[in-house]
Amino acid sequence: MTLVAGVDSSTQSCKVVVCDADTGEVQRSAALPHPEGSEVDPAAWWTAWEGASAGLLDGVAALSVAGQQHGMVALDAEGASVRPALLWNDTRSAPQAAELIDELGGAGEWAQAVGTVPVASLTVTKLRWLAEHEPGPAGRTERVMLPHDWLTWCLTGRGEAVTDRGDASGTGYWSPATGEYRTDLLERAFGRTLEVPRVVPSPAVVGETATGIQVAPGTGDNMAAALGLQLQPGDVVVSLGTSGVVFAISEAPSADPTGIIAGFADATHRFLPLVCTMNCARVLGAAATMLGTDLTGLSDLALAARPGADGLTLLPYLDGERTPNLPTATGTLVGLTRQSMTPENLARAAVEGMLCGLTDGLDALRASGVRVDRVLLTGGAAQSPAVRAIAPLLFGVPVSAPPTAEYVALGAARQAAWAATGHLPEWPREDQPCTGGQDTVDSPAPGDSGVRSRYAEARLARHGL
């Protein structure tokens, strides 16, 4: 049996799976947490990787790293970090995003140039923030990498830095349509040129670990999830992790001037139109804490409430929001009455509110021409029975849950298998349909319990959009 390993260095943790390259069957796995916060010393990712992979890699032929997208790892001439990495969910560079949009002549110009309209998440805006706010570290910066690039670089002995088209497409200075860096945009943002990793197409071996394991180029976490889930035409993924994301594979690049859809590349030769919200699984965690329960208790409470939570609506923008672009927003709870103000309704409103933004994302993808036959529900919060029951009511299309697994890490492992053997293996999987369960009894039709319209009204009233 040829063994391959996949790594998901995500916002909250580092997960490692080792599996059979032919079947994808997981042989061993482990995970360790990352530090809290939206700026993190990259060394913490290395520590988590070393701990999680310890004792796991015997006999592994090849590995690949997938990582949280967009994070700015700024390095000096010696390869040391000039400051902690700014992560995708750090919103401080929102004013710089607005500046850059204005300077280039508007959102449409950016969508045409790099497929994505800058928001604070994108690396290019973080570079502008660094140049404007921290002249010392900015002056020492010689090169910039993404989290997965940096881990791959460390694993292969800190020689030439490489990346892939999927992760490069989230920087704001690489064009999915042309497959080239837009160094002019990087220079516009930072004020001068910086060294960037070489973009390597798959399949490829880009180096070896100190123990002789072949290393594949790796990719962004969402691109790896697409590889791990082996998407078919008509499949749309809704991933419920720290971020909430909705994406599908596309044969053509996208350029959405509204900024709702990010026009990323995937980890093969195709494209990955994607909508990302910043407030997802952690909304459920915060709601559970507020209600003095755990995630199981929150799910039970939500399922004990009626669809629509008796009119209680949560705009879950607890950490600011990216889609819609409301970086300084806070959460809003509307519709409190003596009847609605129950723990059950609060729990239900948290699940419904979290899913409403993603339902809007699904609509945006559909409106852009993406075929939506079914939704595949994945990520940590997809394990919640309440989420599995409520998602089909809101999405209005068949929803399936693939077997619980780390699909980002599995996608990275599949890329490693591709690198080691030269072909992309097919790995068998049986998905389970999600139904509205008891909720279908109370809910006249999918999405028809007023949830989405009340969410839209509350957003308009509070944020004017």
Ligand SMILES: Nc1ncnc2c1ncn2[C@@H]1O[C@H](COP(=O)(O)OP(=O)(O)O)[C@@H](O)[C@H]1O
């Ligand atoms: N049963 C569950 N119900 C709701 N949320 C869950 C459940 N299990 C895990 N989560 C949440 O999922 C999140 C982790 O998901 P994951 O996809 O690994 O995120 P990330 O990739 O962003 O680190 C955590 O916030 C965790 O609390």
Ligand SMILES: O=C(CO)[C@@H](O)[C@H](O)COP(=O)(O)O
């Ligand atoms: O910014 C995006 C996508 O554009 C996020 O999806 C990050 O890639 C972080 O992912 P998770 O850690 O939440 O999986």
